[in-house]
Amino acid sequence: MARKQPEVTAETRQNIIDAYWQLIMSDTVNKITVKMIAERAGYNRGTFYSYFLDIEDLQSQIEDELLPSEESFEKLRKATISKNSKEILDVFMQIEDSVGIKLSFLLGPSGSLSFQCKFKESLKSLIIKYLPLDLNVDDKTIDYKTEMLCGLFYETINYWYRSGNKVFKNEEMISLMMDTIFYGVVGYKFHKENWEELHGNNK
Amino acid sequence: MARKQPEVTAETRQNIIDAYWQLIMSDTVNKITVKMIAERAGYNRGTFYSYFLDIEDLQSQIEDELLPSEESFEKLRKATISKNSKEILDVFMQIEDSVGIKLSFLLGPSGSLSFQCKFKESLKSLIIKYLPLDLNVDDKTIDYKTEMLCGLFYETINYWYRSGNKVFKNEEMISLMMDTIFYGVVGYKFHKENWEELHGNNK
DNA sequence: TATAACCCAACAACGTGTTGTGCTATAATG
């Protein structure tokens, strides 16, 4: 538990956080200790406990700052209404240098499962809140559809970060995602030859 | 390191593994130690090290046994060719009681990130190997499309396990997934009103 | 009676979280 509560500084706190980021993002380290964080930050080990309960506490604090915000999706809602596609991009591709690097790490294989779950949950609740539903759709399937829509957003964001923004331009990426959402994963021909014959062209 | 290599039994090994499963699946425990595993299995702590290098070694061994197998997708390939939809279901929904429970746990929020990555990778390589591509599609986008197809498979499997197979029947689930893959995430009406006007109905 | 499978006790090494004490630079006070 934090020992002396008032005797803390925002600067020292950030120094400890930065040291933690350096350690988890250097793939040479797998098991991180409080001692390592304190040494990297240039503080005594006891100082760590003046700022955080333990490593898990530190981790959850820095993760919460990286979740998709309410404001960003408010921008999306206005963008879909005002038909400004440029603003749609900005929401998901606001890779503000250091922030984008941290995000792509946490979302990756060496990242944090808890963060990925929280990220998906935030995405889902924001999608439900801001993206209007077609009321003609079966209530039974809408939950599944929402899950898939969220999944496509999530995977696209992940792909965007993994590809290092090199493969597609912003406009191409968002266009490709929208096409996939609205028209399906075209490109695999087995459905035309088999699937429609299986169930009949009932769609 | 395992001390006495020949002096081991498959039965004892399985008992230790079962004890580990009991511990990680009981949400009352968050930090698992070798001592806890040994006590739960009914063995001395030293016996654990005769069978596994450490907990991480145990974990990776049991995870590899749960990855989607080559045979299961061979069944899928034959199914798509022979147009037997029943066999397609069996591939992804062969929830053999205990196996399904373990799978859904590892794929969940309290599961294993390393397993989820290995699971996705296996899924991806199998999809690339067995699902035929439409050669008319742009090479640049096919990587992204494959990623999204894999994501939809993954999310559907996850949804299937999370819902406890209660919401949809097997046939309904696979039909819903196929529809989503081929025709997109219908149900959200914002695309008809906004998206097509944004980019023109160029698809 | 020999061996396989396991138990038991002990070990050094390391990480954890806490505590008491002392240092030093900056700020407040008479």
Added chain:
DNA sequence: CATTATAGCACAACACGTTGTTGGGTTATA
């Protein structure tokens, strides 16, 4: 201006738990 005071941190030590290893002992089976 000299002096106290305090905020921020260093340092050392503590009890405790986990780790991986080792040497020796036990028991049932063949």
